[in-house]
Amino acid sequence: MFKHITTKYCAGLITAAILVVAPRAEATLFGTLQVGANPVFDLTTTGGVAGANPSFNFTGTVNGVQLITTGASSNSPGTTPFSGLFDSSVQVFNDTALTLTLRFVFTDDGFTLPNGLANAVSNASGTSPIAPTVRLLSFLSDVDGTSNVHVLGTESTVGFQNSAFSDSEGFSPTITATPNFTVFQDFTFEVAPGARLNFSNSLSISGVGSSVPEPGTALSGLAMAGLCGMVRRRREKAAA
Secondary structure (H helix, E strand, O other): OHHHHHHHHHHHHHHHHHHHHOOOOOOEEEEEEEEOOOOOEEOOOOOOEEOOOOEEEEEEEEOOEEEEEEEEEEOOOOOOOOEEEEEEEEEEEEOOOOOEEEEEEEEEEEEOOOOEEEEEEEEEEEEEOOOOOEEEEEEEEEEOOEEEEOOOOHHHOOOEOOEEEEEEEEEOOEEOOOOOEEEEEEEEEEEOOOOEEEEEEEEEEEEOOOOOOOHHHHHHHHHHHHHHHHHHHHHHHHHO
């Protein structure tokens, strides 16, 4: 009986040590739109989408802005070779008589991979298919606290109309947060009355190296396993 209890207790301690070394976190994907000074609107309508490989779509009107968002997704909790945050298509129509400032934020706070040094590439592209002007005022990407403010071209000063814009830049974050880290893209557009905007975005991350447990934590787990094995052998010898 005592032998059985000792074996179960040791197994429990080893399991607890493994959980401390390799914690897990649930992914949550968010998408928001703020029109001018109005309250931030939740595009997921549910306070975020939880679970692995989350995604959402939205169709509706927010403060006079007609919006269709399709294919917003991520592959969180991610993989060592590749992790990503995506929004395949956003269509905007300013159905008001005012020039509006629109701020879109897409984020996922549930990534666990990759760890350590990584390469990140942030992309955005879009069109304004009719004459009223659209300006891309700011474009910010962030991976685990490593921010990259994109250098904007003429679309930030004179705007773009009947034309397209495309921006792609890379940076190298060192991912250290545990058990999870956050990835986001943040766009601010100025949209003239009657203007239309179509854009898509992505932020991809690939691991350069992989992280390992802290030496002290790993050694503690090994020592605990060895201690339990020694106790078990002594009990078996005494019983014999």
